[in-house]
Amino acid sequence: MHAAWIILAILVITGFLLGNHKAAVLARSGKLHSRPRYHGVFIALWSLFPGLMVVTLFALFASWTIDTMILKDLHGTVDQTNAMEQSVLLNKVKLVAENKMTLNEDMGITMETVLRMQTLNRSADTLVTALVMGAGLLGFGYSWNRIHREFRARQEVEKMVRILLVAASSVSLFITLGIVLSLIFETLRFFASVPVTDFLFGLQWSPQTAIRADQVGGTGSFGAIPLFAGTLMITGISILVAAPVGLFCAIYLSEFASPQVRRWIKPALEILAGIPTVVYGLFAALAVAPAIANLGKLTGLDVASESALAAGLVMGIMIIPFVSSLSDDVINAVPQAIRDGSLAMGATQAETIRQVVLPAALPGIVGALLLAISRAVGETMIVVMAAGLAANLTANPLQAMTTVTVQIVTLLVGDQEFDSPKTLAAFALGLTLFCITLILNIIALGVVRRYHEQQ
Amino acid sequence: MKNSFTLKAKNTLPSESSLPPGAAGAGNDPVKMDSNNVNVYYGTKQALKDVALPIRMHRVTALIGPSGCGKSTFLKCLNRMNDTVVGCRVSGSITLDNEDVYGPEVDVVQLRARVGMVFQKPNPFPKSIYDNVAYGPRIHGMTRDRTEMDQAVETSLVKAGLWNEVKDRLKEPGTSLSGGQQQRLCIARAIAVNPEVVLMDEPCSALDPIATARIEELIDDLARNYTIVIVTHSMQQAARVSHFTGFFHLGELVEFNQTGIIFTNPKQERTKGYVTGRFG
Numbered sequence: 001m002h003a004a005w006i007i008l009a010i011l012v013i014t015g016f017l018l019g020n021h022k023a024a025v026l027a028r029s030g031k032l033h034s035r036p037r038y039h040g041v042f043i044a045l046w047s048l049f050p051g052l053m054v055v056t057l058f059a060l061f062a063s064w065t066i067d068t069m070i071l072k073d074l075h076g077t078v079d080q081t082n083a084m085e086q087s088v089l090l091n092k093v094k095l096v097a098e099n100k101m102t103l104n105e106d107m108g109i110t111m112e113t114v115l116r117m118q119t120l121n122r123s124a125d126t127l128v129t130a131l132v133m134g135a136g137l138l139g140f141g142y143s144w145n146r147i148h149r150e151f152r153a154r155q156e157v158e159k160m161v162r163i164l165l166v167a168a169s170s171v172s173l174f175i176t177l178g179i180v181l182s183l184i185f186e187t188l189r190f191f192a193s194v195p196v197t198d199f200l201f202g203l204q205w206s207p208q209t210a211i212r213a214d215q216v217g218g219t220g221s222f223g224a225i226p227l228f229a230g231t232l233m234i235t236g237i238s239i240l241v242a243a244p245v246g247l248f249c250a251i252y253l254s255e256f257a258s259p260q261v262r263r264w265i266k267p268a269l270e271i272l273a274g275i276p277t278v279v280y281g282l283f284a285a286l287a288v289a290p291a292i293a294n295l296g297k298l299t300g301l302d303v304a305s306e307s308a309l310a311a312g313l314v315m316g317i318m319i320i321p322f323v324s325s326l327s328d329d330v331i332n333a334v335p336q337a338i339r340d341g342s343l344a345m346g347a348t349q350a351e352t353i354r355q356v357v358l359p360a361a362l363p364g365i366v367g368a369l370l371l372a373i374s375r376a377v378g379e380t381m382i383v384v385m386a387a388g389l390a391a392n393l394t395a396n397p398l399q400a401m402t403t404v405t406v407q408i409v410t411l412l413v414g415d416q417e418f419d420s421p422k423t424l425a426a427f428a429l430g431l432t433l434f435c436i437t438l439i440l441n442i443i444a445l446g447v448v449r450r451y452h453e454q455q
Numbered sequence: 456m457k458n459s460f461t462l463k464a465k466n467t468l469p470s471e472s473s474l475p476p477g478a479a480g481a482g483n484d485p486v487k488m489d490s491n492n493v494n495v496y497y498g499t500k501q502a503l504k505d506v507a508l509p510i511r512m513h514r515v516t517a518l519i520g521p522s523g524c525g526k527s528t529f530l531k532c533l534n535r536m537n538d539t540v541v542g543c544r545v546s547g548s549i550t551l552d553n554e555d556v557y558g559p560e561v562d563v564v565q566l567r568a569r570v571g572m573v574f575q576k577p578n579p580f581p582k583s584i585y586d587n588v589a590y591g592p593r594i595h596g597m598t599r600d601r602t603e604m605d606q607a608v609e610t611s612l613v614k615a616g617l618w619n620e621v622k623d624r625l626k627e628p629g630t631s632l633s634g635g636q637q638q639r640l641c642i643a644r645a646i647a648v649n650p651e652v653v654l655m656d657e658p659c660s661a662l663d664p665i666a667t668a669r670i671e672e673l674i675d676d677l678a679r680n681y682t683i684v685i686v687t688h689s690m691q692q693a694a695r696v697s698h699f700t701g702f703f704h705l706g707e708l709v710e711f712n713q714t715g716i717i718f719t720n721p722k723q724e725r726t727k728g729y730v731t732g733r734f735g
Contacts, residue, residue, distance in 0.1 A: 259541075335578070337574060337576060337578035338578050338579075338580055338581070339539075340536065340539070340572075340574060340578070341574060341578040341579075341580065341641065341644075342580070342590070343536065343539065343567065344534060344536055344567055344571060344572035344574075344645070345567065345568065345571060345572075345590065345591045345594075345644065345645065345648055346564050346565065346566075346567040346568030346569075346571075346591070346594070346595065346648060347564070347590075347591075347594050348564050348594075351594050355590070355594070356580050356581075356590075359581060359582070360580075360581045
């Protein structure tokens with residue numbers, strides 16, 4: 001494998017130098033269409049891409065092919081229907097073949113298989129090296145022959161670079177797709193044991209089920225409503241804190257603060273963004289929640305020691321810098337000309353900000369709020385520490401509540417089996433959360449776009 | 456006429472006393488805004504030196520001069536838009552109807568409602584055409600109901616010569632108009648609050664010749680009801696639209712006189728050099 005990469009690198013570098021040289025020589029006898037450098041890059045790219053493709057394809061299929069062959073060898077010793085046992089044995093063979101483990105009697109594999117694995121790996125290496133060399137030389141030869149005085153190397157290179165750019169931008173798309181697909185498959189397995197309607201509309205969340213037959217456990221009820229209600233409540237409280245404070249802060253910083261004040265306050269706010277959420281959680285659990293509980297005692301309200309209010313307040317403080325810093329940037333980006341236009345008509349600074357600056361900055365402010373909301377929705381640590389784990393379905397922010405993300409964590413922590421509904425429920429929750437944030441984003445985009453059209 | 460007398464007594468420029476007698480309206484129009492010993496500093500740099508320049512009612516006063524000569528700075532002193540510039544300091548006296556605009560009792564918001572401004576680049580708000588014009592009347596509470604507002608918007612747009620082009624699309628954004636239309640929208644917006652003086656800072660420099668001609672016609676019309684001060688880089692434009700012209704150079708007001716005299720018979724060598732295109 002390493003040899004293949006080295007060959008590829010050598011091909012690319014010599015391709016560039018030779019192409020550059022050939023074009024430079026051609027240029028002596030008349031004007032070239034493209035500068036010699038483009039010819040060099042053209043050859044380099046043509047030497048690189050075919051080899052790269054071979055390596056990628058090989059990486060995808062070679063190990064799979066070898067695995068299948070080895071498994072065929074193990075035919076006698078392994079139960080064909082047990083996928084788990086198969087993969088365990090295969091792993092043992094691999095580890096021994098790579099000298100990371102010594103072979104002993106009770107492993108269930110023979111030296112013969114290990115040797116076969118090593119041979120297969122070696123020949124695969126040779127094969128890929130040869131293939132890469134062949135593909136690279138083919139590409140090199142093809143592109144070498146195309147170099148003429150009138151050859152439009154610049155256009156060709158630009159085309160190839162464009163393909164590269166498209167590939168880079170589609171990476172995130174494919175990864176998102178992959179994440180969604182993996183979520184969907186696990187979710188479908190979950191819905192095989194728990195009906196969709198029970199999950200989406202059930203009012204009871206207690207996912208404790210027996211993992212082993214000898215355990216005592218609940219039958220488990222997977223109604224997600226209390227979790228989403230809790231998420232909504234805590235996120236709502238945090239936005240109620242962060243939106244006004246952050247926005248007012250941004251207005252002060254961008255419209256009123258002197259440069260000196262700004263120089264101090266902005267970094268200070270950004271420190272707030274750098275505090276680990278665990279520390280926020282400590283602050284929430286040890287300072288804010290008891291304070292709220294004491295306040296409740298004084299006023300005669302019944303406040304739980306862990307409350308949604310405490311978590312929401314602290315989470316709101318956490319996302320203030322997102323709102324203020326981003327809003328400050330977009331408000332600053334509003335052209336001074338339209339501020340002057342408003343001031344020159346005898347508008348006060350307040351009128352100018354309210355009626356001209358903020359409307360002009362609104363799309364950016366909405367974007368900042370959205371980012372803050374998505375942070376709040378995804379936040380886990382503060383909720384675990386300050387709002388508890390109890391899935392109460394209540395509209396009272398003084399009670400303990402829990403959120404979707406917290407439950408996902410608790411479902412996957414500890415002794416788990418990956419086909420029990422309890423574990424799979426985490427994926428269903430994740431997918432639902434993903435859908436909800438997606439819908440939120442689409443709505444917000446629509447709002448911003450409609451607002452833009454009106455202007 | 457008291458203003459004119461005090462002005463003549465105060466003004467040290469030779470041009471003012473040497474106005475030819477009997478020249479059309481020369482020196483006899485009442486002075487709307489007056490300025491004396493105006494010095495402006497940006498930090499430690501002096502941008503204007505001892506400027507004294509009268510602005511006459513219902514006349515167009517043009518300020519010309521090479522870039523960086525202080526003409527825009529002077530314009531911005533007239534409605535205190537310089538206040539928004541950090542480190543800017545103004546001394547001397549500038550009066551509007553004999554009231555000091557830098558006086559302690561002056562509310563800058565009210566001053567700017569009386570002395571409006573049109574900027575170099577069209578700067579419509581990101582709102583509809585209607586809301587752009589209605590903005591001023593709305594913040595100053597000038598209309599009582601929707602009908603009056605509609606009326607005010609229409610009047611301003613008619614005065615700015617834009618009504619026929621936009622009357623069917625008042626709900627469209629102001630930014631959807633062409634550059635020349637945007638500038639006329641800004642003029643409509645400025646006159647919607649019924650200012651007494653309209654300051655224009657190179658209002659045509661971002662426009663093509665046809666749009667420029669329209670704005671110049673408009674300035675002519677507006678001068679009947681408003682006092683206008685215009686900063687311009689185009690000497691032809693100053694000659695075409697203005698009644699009085701002041702020539703600035705290196706922060707000084709070199710010469711101020713009737714436009715005809717400035718362009719045909721300037722008293723100062725520097726003015727002659729500039730208007731004949733020898734420098735600047």
